[in-house]
Amino acid sequence: MAKGASLSGFPEWLPEERVVEQQAIDTLRRIFELNGFLGIETRAVEQGSSLLKKGETSKEIYLLSRLQEVGQENDTPVEDRLGLHFDLTVPLSRYVVEHSGDVAFPFKRWQIQKVWRGERPQEGRFREFIQADIDVVGNGDLPSHYEVELPLVMVSALEALRAFGLPKATVHANNRKLSEGFYRGLGLDDIEGVLREIDKLDKIGADEVSKLLISECGATEAQAKACLELAELSASTGEELEREFRALCAKHGIEESSDAYALAAEGLATLAMIVDEAARIRPGSVVADLKIARGLDYYTGSVYETFLDGAASLGSICSGGRYDNLATQGKKKYPGVGLSIGLSRLVSYMLHTAGAHANRQSPAAVLVAVWNEEERGEANRIAEALRSRGIATDVAPTAAKLGKQIKYADKLGIPYVWFPGREGAGDEVKNIITGDQEAADRTSWQPDTVYSRQTVEYGD
Amino acid sequence: MAKGASLSGFPEWLPEERVVEQQAIDTLRRIFELNGFLGIETRAVEQGSSLLKKGETSKEIYLLSRLQEVGQENDTPVEDRLGLHFDLTVPLSRYVVEHSGDVAFPFKRWQIQKVWRGERPQEGRFREFIQADIDVVGNGDLPSHYEVELPLVMVSALEALRAFGLPKATVHANNRKLSEGFYRGLGLDDIEGVLREIDKLDKIGADEVSKLLISECGATEAQAKACLELAELSASTGEELEREFRALCAKHGIEESSDAYALAAEGLATLAMIVDEAARIRPGSVVADLKIARGLDYYTGSVYETFLDGAASLGSICSGGRYDNLATQGKKKYPGVGLSIGLSRLVSYMLHTAGAHANRQSPAAVLVAVWNEEERGEANRIAEALRSRGIATDVAPTAAKLGKQIKYADKLGIPYVWFPGREGAGDEVKNIITGDQEAADRTSWQPDTVYSRQTVEYGD
Numbered sequence: 001m002a003k004g005a006s007l008s009g010f011p012e013w014l015p016e017e018r019v020v021e022q023q024a025i026d027t028l029r030r031i032f033e034l035n036g037f038l039g040i041e042t043r044a045v046e047q048g049s050s051l052l053k054k055g056e057t058s059k060e061i062y063l064l065s066r067l068q069e070v071g072q073e074n075d076t077p078v079e080d081r082l083g084l085h086f087d088l089t090v091p092l093s094r095y096v097v098e099h100s101g102d103v104a105f106p107f108k109r110w111q112i113q114k115v116w117r118g119e120r121p122q123e124g125r126f127r128e129f130i131q132a133d134i135d136v137v138g139n140g141d142l143p144s145h146y147e148v149e150l151p152l153v154m155v156s157a158l159e160a161l162r163a164f165g166l167p168k169a170t171v172h173a174n175n176r177k178l179s180e181g182f183y184r185g186l187g188l189d190d191i192e193g194v195l196r197e198i199d200k201l202d203k204i205g206a207d208e209v210s211k212l213l214i215s216e217c218g219a220t221e222a223q224a225k226a227c228l229e230l231a232e233l234s235a236s237t238g239e240e241l242e243r244e245f246r247a248l249c250a251k252h253g254i255e256e257s258s259d260a261y262a263l264a265a266e267g268l269a270t271l272a273m274i275v276d277e278a279a280r281i282r283p284g285s286v287v288a289d290l291k292i293a294r295g296l297d298y299y300t301g302s303v304y305e306t307f308l309d310g311a312a313s314l315g316s317i318c319s320g321g322r323y324d325n326l327a328t329q330g331k332k333k334y335p336g337v338g339l340s341i342g343l344s345r346l347v348s349y350m351l352h353t354a355g356a357h358a359n360r361q362s363p364a365a366v367l368v369a370v371w372n373e374e375e376r377g378e379a380n381r382i383a384e385a386l387r388s389r390g391i392a393t394d395v396a397p398t399a400a401k402l403g404k405q406i407k408y409a410d411k412l413g414i415p416y417v418w419f420p421g422r423e424g425a426g427d428e429v430k431n432i433i434t435g436d437q438e439a440a441d442r443t444s445w446q447p448d449t450v451y452s453r454q455t456v457e458y459g460d
Numbered sequence: 461m462a463k464g465a466s467l468s469g470f471p472e473w474l475p476e477e478r479v480v481e482q483q484a485i486d487t488l489r490r491i492f493e494l495n496g497f498l499g500i501e502t503r504a505v506e507q508g509s510s511l512l513k514k515g516e517t518s519k520e521i522y523l524l525s526r527l528q529e530v531g532q533e534n535d536t537p538v539e540d541r542l543g544l545h546f547d548l549t550v551p552l553s554r555y556v557v558e559h560s561g562d563v564a565f566p567f568k569r570w571q572i573q574k575v576w577r578g579e580r581p582q583e584g585r586f587r588e589f590i591q592a593d594i595d596v597v598g599n600g601d602l603p604s605h606y607e608v609e610l611p612l613v614m615v616s617a618l619e620a621l622r623a624f625g626l627p628k629a630t631v632h633a634n635n636r637k638l639s640e641g642f643y644r645g646l647g648l649d650d651i652e653g654v655l656r657e658i659d660k661l662d663k664i665g666a667d668e669v670s671k672l673l674i675s676e677c678g679a680t681e682a683q684a685k686a687c688l689e690l691a692e693l694s695a696s697t698g699e700e701l702e703r704e705f706r707a708l709c710a711k712h713g714i715e716e717s718s719d720a721y722a723l724a725a726e727g728l729a730t731l732a733m734i735v736d737e738a739a740r741i742r743p744g745s746v747v748a749d750l751k752i753a754r755g756l757d758y759y760t761g762s763v764y765e766t767f768l769d770g771a772a773s774l775g776s777i778c779s780g781g782r783y784d785n786l787a788t789q790g791k792k793k794y795p796g797v798g799l800s801i802g803l804s805r806l807v808s809y810m811l812h813t814a815g816a817h818a819n820r821q822s823p824a825a826v827l828v829a830v831w832n833e834e835e836r837g838e839a840n841r842i843a844e845a846l847r848s849r850g851i852a853t854d855v856a857p858t859a860a861k862l863g864k865q866i867k868y869a870d871k872l873g874i875p876y877v878w879f880p881g882r883e884g885a886g887d888e889v890k891n892i893i894t895g896d897q898e899a900a901d902r903t904s905w906q907p908d909t910v911y912s913r914q915t916v917e918y919g920d
Contacts, residue, residue, distance in 0.1 A: 006558055007542075010503040014562050015569065018500050033914075034847045036824035036854030036874075040478050043470040043588055044504075044574060063530065064544070066578035067521040073533055082467075084524070098466055102474050104821065104871040106857045109475065114504060118526035128503055143858055145836055277837065281844060361564065364496035376605055377737065384741060387494045394496030397566045398603055411564040414496075454493075 009119060009127030011344055013351075016413075019358035021130075021347045023456050024164055025112055028132045028341070031157040032110035037134055040109050042091035044116075049079040050090055060086055060117040084116040088133040089338065093327035096137050096334050105139035106146070112343070126344055132157075133320075135338030137327065142335040144270050147302040147322055148277045154306065154318050154339045155278070155285040165354025165458030166346065167309040169318070171278075172234075172289035174303050175271045176321075178245070179290070181264025182230050185254030186223050192297050193217040198231055199293035226252045231291035237279060238272025241288045270302060300324040304339055311353070317346055356458040360413025363454050364394040365447045366429070367409040368418045372399045378420050382427065385442040386418075391452075393418075406432055415451040418442075469579060469587030471804055473811075476873075479818035481590075481807045483916050484624055485572055488592045488801070491617040492570035497594055500569050502551035504576075509539040510550055520546055520577040544576040548593045549798065553787035556597050556794050565599035566606070572803070586804055592617075595798030597787065602795040604730050607762040607782055608737045614766065614778050614799045615738070615745040625814025625918030626806065627769040629778070631738075632694075632749035634763050635731045636781070638705070639750070641724025642690050645714030646683050652757050653677040658691055659753035686712045691751035697739060698732025701748045730762060760784040764799055771813070777806055816918040820873025823914050824854040825907045826889070827869040828878045832859045838880050842887065845902040846878075851912075853878075866892055875911040878902075 006012075013021055029039065051061050062084045065073045073081070085091050088111045096107060112132045119125050134153055136146045151171045158169035179198075180191045188194055197212045206228050213224040229248060235241035245268055246256075254261055271288050278286035294303040301322030308317060320339030327334035350356035366386055368379045376399070383393040394414060396405040409417050409432060418440070421427045429440040431451065446452075466472075473481055489499065511521050522544045525533040533541070545551050548571045556567060572592045579585050594613055596606045611631045618629040639658075640651045648654055657672040666688050673684040689708060695701035705728055706716075714721055731748050738746035754763040761782030768777060780799030787794035810816035826846055828839045836859070843853040854874060856865040869877050869892060878900070881887045889900040891911065906912075 006554075007503065007505065007507075010505055012503050012555070013501070014559060015498040015500055018498075021501070022499055033823035034850070034852045036822055036827075036852060038475040038478075038822055039482055040475055041473070041481070043467065043472050044576075045467065045470055045588060047467075061527040062524045063527060064522045064524060064578075065533070066580075067523060067538070067543070068578070070523065070538060071534055073525070074531055078527070078530060083527075094466075095472070099474060104868065108854070116504075118524075118528070120526075128505060145833070149840070149855075277840070280837065281840065362496055362498055363493035367496075373605070377740065380609070380737070380741065390494070392494045392496060394568070395609075408564065 008121050009125060011126060011129065011348065013347075016358045016361045017347075017351050019361075019454055020164060020350055020356045020456050021343075023454075024161060024343065024347055024350070025130070025132070027160050027163070028112060028157050028343070029110065031153070031160050032134055035108075035134075035153045035156075037108045037110040037153075040095065040111055041113060042085070042088070042095055042111070044084055044114070045082045046085050046091060046094065047079070048077075048081045048083050050094055051083045051086065052079065053090070060119055062116050062118040086117050087115055088113060088131050088340065089135070089323075089326065092133075092135055092137070092336075092338075093334070096327050096336075097329045100139065100329065100332075100334070105137070106142060107137045107139075108134070109137075110134050129342060129344035130347075132341040132343045133338060135336050137334050137336035139334060140332065142322075142337065144273070144301070146337050147270055148274045150320070150337050150339055151274065151286055151304050151306075152278055152281055154304075154341070155282055157341070158306070158318065159282075159285075161346070161350075163458075164350045164456055165356045166350065167311055169306050169308050170284070171286040171304050171306045171318070172292050173271060173274050173286055174288065174290050174292035175267030176299055176301055176303060178264045178267030178271060179230065179293070181260045181262070181267065182245075182249070182254065183227065185249065185258060185260035185264065186226050186252060188217065188219060188223055188227075190217045194219070194227060195293045195297075198227065198291060201231060201291050233288075233290040235288045236275060236284070238276040241272050241275065242268060267301065274302065294319065294321055298323045298326050300335075302337065306339075308349075311349065314345065314349060317342060350458065354458045355460050356456055358413075359455045359457060360415070362392075362394060362412035362414050364392045364412070364414045365452055366391060366393045366416040366418050367405070367412075367414045368393060368395045368420065369402060369405050370396045370399040371420065371422065375399075375420065375422075382418060382420055382442050386445075389443075391447060416447060468581050469585060471586060471589070471808065473807075476818045476821045477807075477811055479821075479914055480624060480810055480816045480916050481803075483914075484621060484803065484807060484810070485590070485592070487620050487623070488572060488617050488803070489570065491613070491620050492594055495568075495594075495613045495616075497568045497570040497613075500555065500571055501573060502545070502548070502555055502571070504544055504574070505542045506545050506551060506554065507539070508537075508541045508543050510554055511543045511546065512539065513550070520579055522576050522578040546575055546577050548573060548575065548591050548800065549595070549783075549786065552593075552595055552597070552796075552798075553794070556787050556796075557789045560599065560789065560792075560794070565597070566602060567597045567599075568594070569597075570594050589802060589804035590807075592801040592803045593798060595796050597794050597796035599794060600792065602782075602797065604733070604761070606797050607730055608734045610780070610797055610799055611734065611746055611764050611766075612738055612741060614801070615742055617801070618766070618778065619742070619745075621806070621810075623918075624810045624916055625816045626810065627771055629766050629768050630744070631746040631764050631766045631778070632752050633731060633734050633746055634748065634750050634752035635727030636759055636761055636763060638724045638727030638731060639690070639753070641720045641722070641727065642705075642709070642714065643687065645709065645718060645720035645724065646686050646712060648677065648679060648683055648687075650677045654679070654687060655753045655757075658687065658751060661691060661751050693748075693750040695748045696735060696744070698736040701732050701735065702728060727761065734762065754779065754781055758783045758786050760795075762797065766799075768809075771809065774805065774809060777802060810918065814918045815920050816916055818873075819915045819917060820875070822852075822854060822872035822874050824852045824872070824874045825912055826851060826853045826876040826878050827865070827872075827874045828853060828855045828880065829862060829865050830856045830859040831880065831882065835859075835880065835882075842878060842880055842902050846905075849903075851907065876907060
């Protein structure tokens with residue numbers, strides 16, 4: 001939890017910690033734009049009816065009421081009240097439908113915004129946090145190659161965040177069609193039920209899941225065993241995936257001519273394409289992992305979860321999938337595929353586990369000293385001259401003793417202190433880290449590159 | 461109001477409009493950091509008790525309730541409930557007190573975030589909007605030169621926003637001590653009452669204000685007239701301000717030896733310093749305007765409002781002042797001075813009045829064409845090569861006819877279409893705006909500067 005989070009679940013950073021978060025956001029935005037995604041920002045507020053549509057998380061909504069309505073909130077049904085969005089997918093669906101005449105399809109968008117979850121205060125989870133999402137939404141249809149490309153964009157974004165101390169990320173991909181085809185081939189019908197139980201594997205283990213499959217989803221012991229065998233399957237090439245999947249189907253009597261197999265084969269082809277293309281562009285970044293189920297039931301094709309090496313306790317830090325039916329307008333569908341990074345948790349990891357830190361608190365590279373208040377105007381003029389050339393500059397708060405002014409610069413991590421020339425002498429500038437002092441011209445002096453900008457480092 | 465704002469008061473922009481807002485935010489951040497301000501972000505949520513502290517706007521708060529608490533909201537007193545912040549000053553006060561041991565004072569911070577006001581839906585005002593604030597907060601005391609510098613930082617920020625079509629901005633400054641000293645010198649005691657009525661001048665005119673001063677604040681006709689004369693006073697140099705103010709005091713029998721005059725003189729000195737220093741650095745950017753009163757009663761020194769040439773209907777677009785008593789911790793005070801830009805209204809002006817627009821919808825400079833789906837991998841490789849050199853690149857969504865692919869680029873405003881070489885021929889790239897086509901090497905080609913980045917222009 002963030003230091004100084006005075007309200008449980010609402011993280012807040014110190015200025016030097018915020019530099020890490022801000023630069024992480026800048027980095028994600030840069031990668032998303034480099035890949036041709038358009039940035040949007042949606043309002044924080046949605047109608048209750050939109051928020052309630054999407055099963056699982058609906059329990060965790062914050063509803064709003066105007067102070068002047070206190071006491072009469074319940075005159076309005078929840079569906080007609082306003083609530084804070086709990087993710088960026090529901091707002092995207094609404095946005096796309098509302099603006100379908102104004103955006104170009106397929107619509108590739110990035111969005112980095114806060115979301116809110118009305119969790120119980122004692123759970124110790126974030127109730128306000130930043131999500132960073134990319135999605136591609138088609139008008140009517142959406143080519144499956146986006147199911148290959150989107151996780152790869154996220155891989156390159158997470159790769160860029162390694163500069164902030166994140167370990168290597170691996171995307172684990174599966175495909176709902178593959179799972180569904182296999183389960184149907186076994187003779188199981190409650191597909192959503194089976195997926196829901198399989199999703200619990202990491203939490204409760206194979207034995208418990210097996211029991212639940214039998215008690216909750218009407219599976220026989222043999223069917224439950226087969227489901228668990230599928231979940232154990234993983235592969236890093238399409239060829240390996242296909243070979244193992246076929247063997248498993250053969251073992252359980254699922255014929256390749258069956259409708260069930262045909263459905264599975266669709267998912268298999270997409271999943272094979274994902275791992276093979278990923279292996280070409282970034283070897284080792286994406287694996288097929290057939291236990292990935294994802295809780296939410298709106299996914300219809302690929303599903304993804306992402307884990308960091310050596311940070312299993314964080315769980316999946318970037319998840320998503322393909323959804324064909326989330327956004328609709330009459331008969332028209334807007335199928336999409338997208339992934340979402342839970343950024344606040346990552347920033348917390350960067351700060352508290354990886355030791356990420358800003359090289360300095362202040363963006364200023366220079367503090368101009370002030371000999372006395374009468375000469376503050378001259379100090380301001382020097383600051384203006386430096387700023388006009390893009391050099392971030394602060395001016396000493398008071399005309400205190402020089403030692404005190406230098407201490408102020410030191411506390412903020414400002415590397416240079418500028419001494420205005422007096423009585424005909426020229427200006428001088430001192431690097432208070434190296435101790436070097438030199439004559440300097442306010443119209444041409446440049447800070448050393450290493451001291452010119454606020455940057456983020458990690459480690460101790 | 462924003463096009464497509466499907467919920468009244470909650471503006472939402474199209475992707476190409478969002479580019480304008482995003483670059484305006486980037487510009488403000490750049491100027492704030494250039495001036496040595498530290499960026500922070502506070503949680504969107506504050507305790508009801510904090511939100512209710514600050515008089516005037518307290519009517520307009522959105523309170524939160526967890527969905528699971530619906531029906532029991534009123535078991536909790538409003539003070540103990542959570543609400544969305546309605547400005548960035550209340551959160552700053554809390555933040556400074558909470559982290560007083562961790563930040564360097566004077567604490568100079570910028571903050572650009574959404575705020576919410578629970579206005580009546582029918583009022584047609586923004587209920588969610590972005591504010592951009594700078595403040596300096598001292599520990600115990602705060603030198604008055606910050607009352608000079610902060611409006612000048614905002615002037616340079618607003619100057620930078622002229623690239624987005626904003627007209628020239630002028631800060632109108634006054635000082636509460638000057639007004640209070642003058643009113644007390646006249647024999648008036650209800651200082652807050654007089655300020656509140658004077659603040660209505662632009663809305664209801666001098667005659668009505670005069671009546672209110674008499675009926676509400678116990679003023680005689682002569683006192684009311686004197687208050688209005690003070691409000692008429694404006695000056696662009698300290699010398700002019702001082703001369704006119706002295707003449708007015710003499711006229712109304714306020715002696716320079718009185719306590720009331722001494723109080724006014726303090727405010728006069730700061731205000732004179734503001735206009736004179738502003739005139740040196742940016743002539744014409746700041747004027748003394750003694751009718752500026754500001755509704756909020758927590759200001760204790762300088763107060764500012766900012767108007768755009770020829771956009772009087774917007775009202776003040778950047779306001780603030782000095783507050784000595786907002787943040788306290790036991791006996792300790794954290795006096796501050798700050799200004800706040802209502803950014804969403806400015807963006808609305810840029811878009812709908814000034815004609816600000818992005819040069820293109822997509823951040824991508826290049827769209828790589830796809831001859832057929834089998835060759836998509838090669839197109840991806842080209843895109844990767846360009847991105848690795850910082851060139852934002854998209855890949856055609858389908859292997860449609862070339863004309864259709866070019867049309868997709870055109871719709872997104874992507875200036876270049878890249879044709880992968882086939883059968884031993886090299887790659888070519890076409891600028892679809894100029895029609896120029898040339899051989900191109902994916903490892904060295906650069907777009908023309910004018911087409912390399914998403915930029916904002918204004919006018920028709």
